[in-house]
Amino acid sequence: MHIEKKELIKKYNIPARPGKDGYYRIYVKDPTKKGGRKQLFGKTLEELESKLYAFEKGVTGSARHTFAEVYELFLEDKLKYVKAEEKRVSRQNTINKNRSDYKRYFAGTEFEQKYIDSISKNDVEGIMFFNLERYTMRDKAMSSLKGILRSTFNFAYEQYWIADNLYTRMNFNKFNGMLEQNVSNDKRVHSEFDLKRILRAIHEHQEEKPCYMPAYALEMQILIGCRRGELAPLRRSDVLPEGIWISREQISVKKFNNVPEHWKIVDHTKTYKDRLFPLTDSLREFLTRLYAVLDRYYPNSPYLFPDSTELGVINNNTVYRLYYRICKQLGIKISREEIKGTHSFRRNAITDVVNATGGNVILASQLFGNSPAVAAKNYYTGVDTGTALTALNKRKFS
Known part of the structure; x- marks a missing residue:
């Protein structure tokens, strides 16, 4: 140096x-x-x-840059053009996740110390092979690894640090045989039987300790299939005659520089898609019970799930911890490979809506705040075979 x-x-x-x-x-x-x-x-x-x-x-300097330096400059540039504070917080969280992924795949390798203009096709294939050999990787992890390479080479090309963007000429399909098969969505949800058991356990928690709000938040997540971070910021004013208005989320702002990790409520959802979830019969019944608890224990709070925290609401982790304890108590296995977790309730809800509406993925995506493509790929667990059988039996061949 x-x-x-x-x-x-x-x-x-x-x-x-x-x-x-x-x-x-x-x-x-x-x-x-x-x-x-x-x-x-x-x-x-x-x-x-x-x-x-x-x-x-730096970006405007004339020095040669290593792969590691280019990626860090790309991340700095990514944050540079976000003006609104709340969006910057979310973007900084994304960048922290990007850095974590980078560390997993590239930290300590010879590849990251190579100058970006000296990296060859064989070098890229080498780092791909190295990671696929040492880690069990599926499509999502592969996309993350490729995303770092793509972002780095694209940024270097935009800055005229390389004359040829070799990423665009790479054949990554040759590595498909080294990937583990994706876990199908139908294995990433709880069965209807287990859902009912979880709900019964939640109701028991509510009876034993009626002021414990995570139990109500977990029930609501099952009922409306929202993201866990969308529960805590919900206010009484978000409950409208026609439905529940979901437009905010609570995020964990990761430690950065001298600022410790903390919770923050932002005025947008993960996908920046505000939405109205209709008041179903089961949701109306739930809200009646919830309001009775709020009126008794938290009469002055504007929130649906208040707590004695700095923000005045429960945090996302308490909901997950309750879910984990209930599953352990009931003997329901939470597999890391199948990645159930509370997010699986979104898959249950999206699948139910898609099947009940004859395959209307667009409607499901509007209700749950995903794009149709994401809802179909990551959340839809498959057709209702009973309904399909009824439809098939109606076909006449004679």
Whole structure:
């Protein structure tokens, strides 16, 4: 690094003496600035040289960049163009997840230290093979790995750091034989029998400790198939005559710089799709019971699921922990491979709606806040064979 730093800054005429204000100053080319240049300054020559080096290693600098550096610059650029604070919080969470994925696949490898303009097709195939050999990977993990490569090479190409974007010429299909088969959606949901057992256990919790709000939140998640983060921010004012208005979510803001991890309610859902969930008969009955509890224990709270937290509501983790305890108590296995969890209730709900409406995936996606493609691929667990059999028996062949 020391040799590289000397090479990068030797093209500049470093001032021998500071200005009248005691600072050493120099101008560098910067096409992002109106005049095409900007000033760097430092109290000492060492500080100025460090700033020059950082500039040269940045997006507008002329230094060669390693794969690791390009990906980090891409992530910084990704956040740069998000202005609204709430969107920045969500974007920062996404970036933290991106960094975690990067660490899993690339940290400590020779590949990440290669200069982006020297990486060959064989290098990319090598890092793919290396990860597929050491990890059990399915389509989702493969997409994550490819996504990092795609983003890095695309960004380098946009910045003119590479003359050819070799990612676009890669044949990733050759690795399909190394992937584990995806777990089918029908194995990622609870059976109707287990759902009823879970509901009975929830009702027992409510009877034993009526002021424990996670038990009501878990029941509501089963009834309306919402995301866990969409439960906590719900207010009484969100319950309308025609349905429940879902437009916010509670997110866990991961630790970043000196800011500790914390919960935050944002005015958008995960997919930025506000939606109205109709008041079904079972939901009306549930709300009647819930309001009685709220009036007795939390008469001054505007929320459906209040708690004595900083935000005044339960947090997402308490709902999952209750679900986990109930499953353990009932002997219901929660398999990491099949990834059940509370999110599986969305699959139950989406499948029920799709089958009951003759395959109307668009309606289901509108009710549950997914695109039709995502609802069909990740949530729909299959046809109701009983209904299908009835339809098939109506066919006449004589």
